[in-house]
Amino acid sequence: MSTNKNALIRYKVLDNCFRNPGKRYFIDNLIEECEKVLAEIDPESKGISRRQIFDDIKFMESSEGWSVDLERHKDGKKVFYRYKELSFSINNMPLNEVEIDQLKEAIDILTQFKGMPQFEWISEMVPKLSQGLSIHDSGNKLMEFESNEYLKGKDHLGVLYNALRYKKPLKVTYHPYQDENPHILTLHPYFLKQYNGRWFLFGFNPGSGKSDWNLAIDRILEIEELSIEFVENTEIKWDEYFEDMIGVTKPEGEEIQTIVLHFFGKTGKYIFTKPLHGSQKAKWMEENILEVKLDVIPNYELERLVLSYAESVKVIEPKKFREKILSRLEKAILLYNK
Known part of the structure; x- marks a missing residue:
């Protein structure tokens, strides 16, 4: 059984090879594919022995692994490997003991950093990981996190993350919702934001x-790495970029403004305990009127947020933002009056 840190990476590579009907993978080919992927992750990684690959195959076929049904086909004196059922993949199998143990170890390590500066995200991540183990152990779901399993483009995230990490320029085929046809653009990726x-x-x-x-990930159709020099980011600090706005859209030429909102009734009590933004300052004008001040850049996401509270909110200042919200409300009323 393989226990080194690259074992799961090799299993994933072998899995892709075994389910590929278009190529015959002999032992030397399997070694080559594994070494190629590991070299991309760690350029200083050493070669892989034949014995290591044989041990990996043995483990994948075992009950401790995934009990894969692997066929050995002779071609002269050589043997190539292929799944009996090409639709099979270890990615579709439940977690095995190795993966469970690695997750448990990861949770133990991450827990040690809880509460430390720059590691606030661990408080959310650890329960997510622990939930995965609970599902495997008992089948009872104890928590549920907000996610959209049907969101298009989620399969691009792995490719994009690697492009960010290894600074790979990309050719992206992108189809904005407002355009009839997709178009192709070049992007030097810097940051992913949800x-x-x-x-x-x-x-x-x-x-x-x-x-x-x-670029919205769900509007990306195709991604291809480009063999051109990567342009480094020297302008933007991403940990500060989103501080002055809600969402991800920063309109060109817009400056930070003080947005004054009045929330009424129960909505005011809700907003008082759940601020809309880190800059929020709130005070009660009357028993049922909460005044909220936000120092942000007005953008589309802020408009959507304000409109979501419908009759429970009123924009007081600035005038331009107030008029924009009023205009959108008037257009909405016209739809109902038709």
Whole structure:
């Protein structure tokens, strides 16, 4: 049984090879594929022995692994390997003991960092990981986190993360919802951001000259790595970029403004305990009127947020933002009056 840190990576590579009907993978080919992937992750990684691959195969076939049904086909004196059922994949199997043990070890390590500066995210991540183990052990779901399993483009996240990590320029086929046809653009990826159940990719787009070009992941159709020099980010600190706004859209030329809102009744009590933004300052004007001040850049996401409270909120200032919300409400009323 393989226990080194790269074992799961090799299993995933072998799994892809075994389910590929278009190529014959002999032992030397399997070694080559594993070494190629490991070299991308760690350029200083050493080669893999034949014995290691044989041990990996043995483990994958065992009950401790995934009990894979692997066929050995002779070609002269050589043997190539292929799943009996090409639709099979270890990715579709329940967690095995190795994966469970590694998750438990990861949880134990992460828990040690809880409460430390820069590791606030662990308080949310650890319960998610623990929930996965609970499901495997008992089948009883104890918690549920907000996610959209039907969101398009989620399969791009792994590719995009690697492009960010290894600084790979990308050719992206992108189809904005307002355009009839998709178009192709070049992007040097810098940052991934999740907001309201969707993922967004930020980076430098040579065509626009902007370093905060924003693409919604669910509108990406195709991604291809480009063999050109990567343009480094020297302009934006992403931990500060989103501080002055709600969401992910930063309109060009807009400055931070003080947005004054009045919330009424129970909604006011809700907003008082659940601030809309880190800059929020709130005070009760009357028993049922909460005044909220936000120092943010007005954008589309802020408009959507305010409109979501419908009759429970009124925009007081600034005038331009107040008029924009009023205009949208008037258009909504026209729809109902038709």
